[in-house]
Amino acid sequence: MRTIILLTLFSIIVSPAFAQKYISWEAENFDAVNGTKFEVFEVPSDQPGNADEGVDDYTVAEASGGAFIGSPNGATNDGGDWVKYEFSVAGDDWHFWGRVIAPSIADNSMYWAIDVADGDVASTNNATMNIWDFFEVESLRVGYTTDWVWFRLNTRDGPFKGTELVQHGDDPVPVKLSDGDHTLHIAHREDGTYIDKIFATTDVEFNPNETDPQTAVEPQNKLTTTWGALRGGF
Numbered sequence: 001m002r003t004i005i006l007l008t009l010f011s012i013i014v015s016p017a018f019a020q021k022y023i024s025w026e027a028e029n030f031d032a033v034n035g036t037k038f039e040v041f042e043v044p045s046d047q048p049g050n051a052d053e054g055v056d057d058y059t060v061a062e063a064s065g066g067a068f069i070g071s072p073n074g075a076t077n078d079g080g081d082w083v084k085y086e087f088s089v090a091g092d093d094w095h096f097w098g099r100v101i102a103p104s105i106a107d108n109s110m111y112w113a114i115d116v117a118d119g120d121v122a123s124t125n126n127a128t129m130n131i132w133d134f135f136e137v138e139s140l141r142v143g144y145t146t147d148w149v150w151f152r153l154n155t156r157d158g159p160f161k162g163t164e165l166v167q168h169g170d171d172p173v174p175v176k177l178s179d180g181d182h183t184l185h186i187a188h189r190e191d192g193t194y195i196d197k198i199f200a201t202t203d204v205e206f207n208p209n210e211t212d213p214q215t216a217v218e219p220q221n222k223l224t225t226t227w228g229a230l231r232g233g234f
């Protein structure tokens, strides 16, 4: 009589993107683009200010990856142009940030949408699209600068209960994402607004204005290791 022990050890499945507790990418590294309003600028880059708003012409000296995107003042607002980013995350509550230059009330917003079809992306605030404001709320306008600032993703009316003021408070609202693939569209709203980098983390406490996300955040569970069942039998 023999006893046969069948041991089955499943493959080690390694999928780093699914286990990260932060993700970031360069704004200029979009996966798709529609229209011509989003230009890629390499630093140093001279940009027109906004005389109506008292912003002098200025030079963007530094950018992550050496480049950023946006449209200079004079390009006109809205227009429906967009860029799209594809990314994968573990299902969780995700806090998104953008590294942005927003020098005045006339140069301080974009539209955004997560997980929508290209054909539904437009330069409008509706059930699909959202406005991402940068120092739009009156009490925040003292912050206008031609330097880069990290802003939390915000929205005036959804999909999460947001508004810029809420997102600057003690209880910011995350985006709930399921396991797997997602998209972020940024659509054109105000010329003279620029974005360098996008960062998202499950850490509600993390503030990239205080700590460089490149150096201070360690990826958690970078490797997902799934061990198959160990089976025995006759």
Ligand SMILES: [Ca+2]
Binding pocket: 104, 105, 106, 107, 108, 109, 136, 190
């Ligand atoms: Ca504005």
Ligand SMILES: [Ca+2]
Binding pocket: 050, 073, 074, 106, 107, 190, 191, 192, 193
């Ligand atoms: Ca403008």
Ligand SMILES: [Ca+2]
Binding pocket: 125, 126, 127, 128, 129, 130, 131, 157, 158, 159
């Ligand atoms: Ca909306």
Ligand SMILES: [Ca+2]
Binding pocket: 026, 027, 028, 063, 064, 065, 066, 067, 068, 195, 196, 197
């Ligand atoms: Ca960049």
